[in-house]
Amino acid sequence: xxxxxxxxxxxxxxxxELELQLVGDHDRDLASGAADLLELALRRAFxxxxxxxMTDSMIxxxxxxxxxxxxxxxxxxxxxxxxxxxxGRLNLSLxxxxxxPFQDWYERRIYAAPxxxxxxxxxxxxxxxxxxxxxxxxxxxxxxxxxxxxxxALNRYVPHFIALSASSPFSQGSDTHFDSSRLNSVFAxxxxxxxxxxxxxxxxxxxxxxxxxTGIVRSMKDFYWDIxxxxxxxxxxxxxCDTPLTVxxxxxxxxxxxxxxxxxLSGDEAPPLEDDYLVYTYNRFQACRFGLEGLIVHPRTHVAxxxxxxxxxxxxxxAPHADALHGSAAFTSLRHMLDHGGNDATRLRxxxxxxxxxxxxxxxxxxxxxx
Amino acid sequence: xxxxxxxxLALAGWPAVLLAAWLAGEIAHRGLGVPRVCAYSxxxxxxxxxxxxxxxxxxxxxxxxxxxxxxxxxxxELGHRISPRWLVTNPWILITGIVESLFxxxxxxxxxxxxxxxxxxxxxxxxxxxxxxxxxxxxxxxxLRCSGQVTERALHLCAINCLLSVLLMKGGIxxxxxxxxxxxxxxxxxxxxxxxxxxxxxxxxxxxxxxLLRRLRVDERGATTAFALAVMLLTLLTQGINVSPxxxxxxxxxxxRRKRLLLAAAQRNFGVLGDLLTVFLFVFVAGIAVWPDSxxxxxxxxxxxxxxxxxxxxxxxxxxxxxxxxxxxxxLTGLALAPLSTFALLLLEYSRGAGFGLADGSLSAIAGMVxxxxxxxxxxTQWALMLAGETQRAEER
Numbered sequence: 001x002x003x004x005x006x007x008x009x010x011x012x013x014x015x016x017e018l019e020l021q022l023v024g025d026h027d028r029d030l031a032s033g034a035a036d037l038l039e040l041a042l043r044r045a046f047x048x049x050x051x052x053x054m055t056d057s058m059i060x061x062x063x064x065x066x067x068x069x070x071x072x073x074x075x076x077x078x079x080x081x082x083x084x085x086x087x088g089r090l091n092l093s094l095x096x097x098x099x100x101p102f103q104d105w106y107e108r109r110i111y112a113a114p115x116x117x118x119x120x121x122x123x124x125x126x127x128x129x130x131x132x133x134x135x136x137x138x139x140x141x142x143x144x145x146x147x148x149x150x151x152x153a154l155n156r157y158v159p160h161f162i163a164l165s166a167s168s169p170f171s172q173g174s175d176t177h178f179d180s181s182r183l184n185s186v187f188a189x190x191x192x193x194x195x196x197x198x199x200x201x202x203x204x205x206x207x208x209x210x211x212x213x214t215g216i217v218r219s220m221k222d223f224y225w226d227i228x229x230x231x232x233x234x235x236x237x238x239x240x241c242d243t244p245l246t247v248x249x250x251x252x253x254x255x256x257x258x259x260x261x262x263x264x265l266s267g268d269e270a271p272p273l274e275d276d277y278l279v280y281t282y283n284r285f286q287a288c289r290f291g292l293e294g295l296i297v298h299p300r301t302h303v304a305x306x307x308x309x310x311x312x313x314x315x316x317x318x319a320p321h322a323d324a325l326h327g328s329a330a331f332t333s334l335r336h337m338l339d340h341g342g343n344d345a346t347r348l349r350x351x352x353x354x355x356x357x358x359x360x361x362x363x364x365x366x367x368x369x370x371x
Numbered sequence: 372x373x374x375x376x377x378x379x380l381a382l383a384g385w386p387a388v389l390l391a392a393w394l395a396g397e398i399a400h401r402g403l404g405v406p407r408v409c410a411y412s413x414x415x416x417x418x419x420x421x422x423x424x425x426x427x428x429x430x431x432x433x434x435x436x437x438x439x440x441x442x443x444x445x446x447x448e449l450g451h452r453i454s455p456r457w458l459v460t461n462p463w464i465l466i467t468g469i470v471e472s473l474f475x476x477x478x479x480x481x482x483x484x485x486x487x488x489x490x491x492x493x494x495x496x497x498x499x500x501x502x503x504x505x506x507x508x509x510x511x512x513x514x515l516r517c518s519g520q521v522t523e524r525a526l527h528l529c530a531i532n533c534l535l536s537v538l539l540m541k542g543g544i545x546x547x548x549x550x551x552x553x554x555x556x557x558x559x560x561x562x563x564x565x566x567x568x569x570x571x572x573x574x575x576x577x578x579x580x581x582x583l584l585r586r587l588r589v590d591e592r593g594a595t596t597a598f599a600l601a602v603m604l605l606t607l608l609t610q611g612i613n614v615s616p617x618x619x620x621x622x623x624x625x626x627x628r629r630k631r632l633l634l635a636a637a638q639r640n641f642g643v644l645g646d647l648l649t650v651f652l653f654v655f656v657a658g659i660a661v662w663p664d665s666x667x668x669x670x671x672x673x674x675x676x677x678x679x680x681x682x683x684x685x686x687x688x689x690x691x692x693x694x695x696x697x698x699x700x701x702x703l704t705g706l707a708l709a710p711l712s713t714f715a716l717l718l719l720e721y722s723r724g725a726g727f728g729l730a731d732g733s734l735s736a737i738a739g740m741v742x743x744x745x746x747x748x749x750x751x752t753q754w755a756l757m758l759a760g761e762t763q764r765a766e767e768r
Contacts, residue, residue: 024518026452026628032518032761040695089695091457091523107516112760 003208003220006144006201009234010065012262012325013140014072016254017062018243019053019133020083021100021365023093028362030057030103030131033092034111040086048079054116055108055131059083059094065140069255069327076247084370095365096250097344098133098168098182098242101358105129105172126189132182133243135165137254138235139261144201146265147229151195151236152272153264154257155280158226158240159287159296160314163307164334165241165253166291167344167365170358179291179345182242183284191217192224197274204229226284236261240284245344245368248333255330259321260314266321275299291343312338344368385654388418392654406511406749408653413746415657438655440606441648443620444641445506446533447602450624453530463694464524468531471686471705472501475532476539478682479675486671494543500679500711500740502536503529507710507749510649513640515753519761520696525707525752528687530621532708537615541565569615572608573622576601581627598627599641657745672739676711679740680751683708700759707755710748711741 024031034056041050049062061079066072080094087094108128110120120127141147166179178184186192198204211217220228226240238257244250263269276299286294292308315322315331315338322331341347351364392414396407458465480497488496508529512522541563580601584594602620609616640646684705691701756762 024523025454025457033520036520036696036700039697086695088457088460090520091454091461091527107518107763109518109760109763 002212003205004231006141006147006229006231007234008143009140010067011140011142011146011265012258013065013067014254014258015063015065015138015233015235016072016076016250017060017136017138018076018096018247018250019058019060019135020243020369021095021097021133022057022059022087023095023100023362023366025091025093028093028359028366030100030108031092032056032109033087033090034059036090037083037086037092040089041082044082046079047082048075050079050083052111052113052116054111054119054127056111057100057103057108058111058131058133068325069251069330072254073248073251076251080247080369093366095362095369096133096167096243096245097348097365098166098180099171099185100131101170101348101361102173103131105131123189126185129185129188132168132185134182134186134239135241135243135250135253137238137241137257138230138233139238139258140233140235141261142265144204144229144231145199147234147236148199148201148204149272150261150264151227151229152197152199152276153269154227154236154238154260155194155272155276156283156299157260157314158238158280159283159294159307160311161238161241161253161257162284162287163291163294164256164311164337164343165244165249166288167242167245167348169345169349170352170361173358175349175352178289179343180242180288183240183288186224189224191222193226194277194280195223195225195228197272197277199272242344245347245365246371247369248371249337249344252330252333255322255325255327256315256318256334258325259318259327259331262321262325263318270300273299291345292338308338384422385418388414388422389650389654391418393650396650400514406507406753407514408507408510408649408749409746411650411653412657415654416742416745418654419658434655436606436610437648438652439610439616440603441652442506443602443606443616444599444645444648445509445652446617446620447598447624448509448640448645449505449526449530449533450621450626451628452526453621453625453628454527455625457527461695463690464527465531467524467687467690467694468528469535470690471528471683471708472532472535472539474686475501475679475682478678482674482678483671486667486674488671491543491547494546495540496675496740498536498539498543500675501539502533502711503683503708504710504744504748505529505533506649506652508707508752510640511710511749511752512756515756515762517756517761517763519756519759521700521703521707521756521759522761524687524694524696524700524704525755528704528708533621534618537618538566565614566618568612569609569618570622572605572614573619574626576605576619577623577626580623595641598623599644669739672743675740676743676747679711679744680706680709703755703759707752709744709751709755711744 022031022033022037023029034052037059038050038052048064051060052058053060061083063072063075063079066075083094105125105128108131110116110127116127123130141150162180162183168180168182169175169178171181196207198207217223220230224239227236227238229235230237241253244253279297279299283296286296287307292306292311294307295304296307296310297304312335315335319328319331322328337343348361348364351361352358392411395410395414399405399410400407476497479500480493483493483496484490503525508525512526580597584597589597601623605619605623606616609619640649684702687705687708688698688701691698691704694701
């Protein structure tokens with residue numbers, strides 16, 4: 001199947017996808033119920049898109065296309081309320097968080113759909129271990145070349161998004177000492193990592209054709225890159241975020257990406273270079289491991305700074321763009337997060353420190369989702 | 372020498388049957404894909420046919436206590452899984468439970484009357500038919516590591532129908548006492564106060580126990596041991612004052628769960644203790660069941676069993692959509708409720724202890740249904756859960 005033509009979309013329009021956990025009421029473990037929840041949610045017109053994911057304890061919801069923060073947040077809240085209502089009728093709870101703190105990957109069941117069964121056949125146990133939950137953000141691009149330029153210019157900011165959204169400190173019953181342990185599951189896939197450094201769409205098409213000829217890939221869906229172009233939507237898709245505990249945080253992160261893209265498209269950022277990626281993996285590791293306290297190295301100046309400081313400075317610099325996009329409320333909430341509570345991983349660890357009980361951690365995540 | 376052989380048989384016979392039952396269970400589960408509990412029941416029936424030595428009265432009382440304790444542990448675990456909040460969020464679950472129970476009662480009673488059973492015996496048979504065996508259901512769902520709507524609904528409906536079965540049974544006994552003695556007080560005591568005292572005993576243990584375990588910062592393993600001991604205490608206490616140990620254990624399970632004290636995954640089924648007592652429970656119960664003594668008795672048993680499952684499936688299917696699931700899953704939920712016997716027979720034994728004279732007559736009338744559902748019930752449950760795609764076994768295949 002050849003690569004789709006890049007359909008231009010409204011520049012800087014945005015959409016959000018959230019992968020959510022289905023949690024049983026009686027033991028707070030992940031529960032099988034995706035098919036039941038889908039069936040029930042679709043009985044009434046669901047205020048968004050809803051679909052299954054790799055295992056049957058996961059559900060993915062997606063918003064429509066939005067120009068600004070307010071309408072995006074309104075739809076996210078409406079979808080959340082509809083989901084909570086449907087889940088309640090099935091004795092299920094829903095929550096965000098990049099991983100479930102104590103689920104056993106072996107207990108998971110692959111969702112009964114041909115694509116997931118095929119992926120399970122290919123990836124073996126990795127497929128069940130892929131029961132992790134991410135937020136994907138789409139930003140509309142005016143044309144294909146701009147999409148690739150923005151995609152690569154964002155490389156330096158990828159750790160920001162990991163640190164801001166990190167909500168997976170616990171995995172398989174233990175504290176991983178990572179703020180985002182979810183991405184360790186993603187790295188295990190052979191086609192994960194970063195997109196090849198090409199800045200023209202025609203060269204990207206050549207790359208795709210070559211990969212297709214090898215028989216390894218059939219569509220863009222086979223690439224698990226941190227950011228990938230989505231030609232059928234005319235967007236770039238950021239995929240490194242854990243699903244935050246609240247829809248408010250999810251909307252704020254989307255607006256942060258929108259403002260960054262606006263800044264890049266307006267020429268505020270230096271054009272991307274392949275050497276920018278020399279520090280990419282190291283910086284990404286720092287963000288996963290230490291969250292906002294991670295120490296990243298600037299790809300050009302080689303100056304080290306904590307993610308907290310770097311994000312704070314970036315928020316300052318992007319403020320005019322946020323204002324122009326009517327997203328200043330989102331920026332205020334991100335600043336508050338940096339100055340006070342910290343990310344969701346910090347919140348979950350605090351609950352565990354207080355209760356010494358991973359069930360209480362899930363309880364807090366469930367409560368957070370309906371906040 | 373003959374005396375010695377008899378004595379040795381009396382001493383070692385039942386432990387040997389238990390060991391054989393466990394082995395048969397493993398072969399059935401791993402080799403044949405049949406629920407373990409079916410094999411335990413088979414071993415119990417064979418064992419009771421081979422070992423004709425009757426236990427001394429004190430031993431019989433101890434065995435009944437042990438069976439009650441085993442079932443109380445199961446009821447505790449069932450209570451642990453029950454979410455009263457769900458019954459409020461989705462009242463159609465509770466309504467389904469009530470409709471399913473009452474429809475089963477009415478249909479089974481009608482069939483029993485059609486087969487010429489006296490009215491009072493028909494009523495007792497119908498009351499006992501309402502209950503799904505929590506032991507079989509919990510065991511099958513644990514063995515197959517089930518998760519999903521059919522599992523969840525079957526467990527909740529089981530708790531509801533067990534409760535209603537006790538109420539109907541108590542109502543029956545109360546009615547009988549009213550007829551026999553003309554004492555309305557005695558009748559009311561049996562039907563209402565017994566329920567209140569049983570639940571009260573559960574609350575009495577269920578309130579301080581979580582508080583104590585939290586204060587002592589007991590780990591999950593320790594909590595499981597404490598739960599088991601509390602259930603044992605409740606069983607002795609309630610059996611001593613002639614109320615229901617099963618309802619008390621169910622109440623304790625619900626209360627401890629509300630306090631977020633959970634059985635760890637490794638301790639589900641109460642670990643090795645639960646495994647051992649489950650084998651004993653099914654062997655013991657199968658041992659006291661008897662085959663129907665005539666072809667008509669057998670036909671009656673088959674029809675009662677068919678009617679019972681049909682009633683449950685009809686009710687759960689009819690209310691499936693409004694209760695938030697598909698018609699198919701509704702029907703499978705009804706099918707999963709098929710297991711009968713352990714609960715019914717222990718209720719019967721209990722009512723005999725309470726001086727309910729009809730029990731013996733009921734026992735022989737219900738025996739065929741028990742024998743049939745002893746084997747087929749858990750198989751139906753397994754089918755239902757596999758067809759719903761809620762078992763790990765289905766995934767592994």
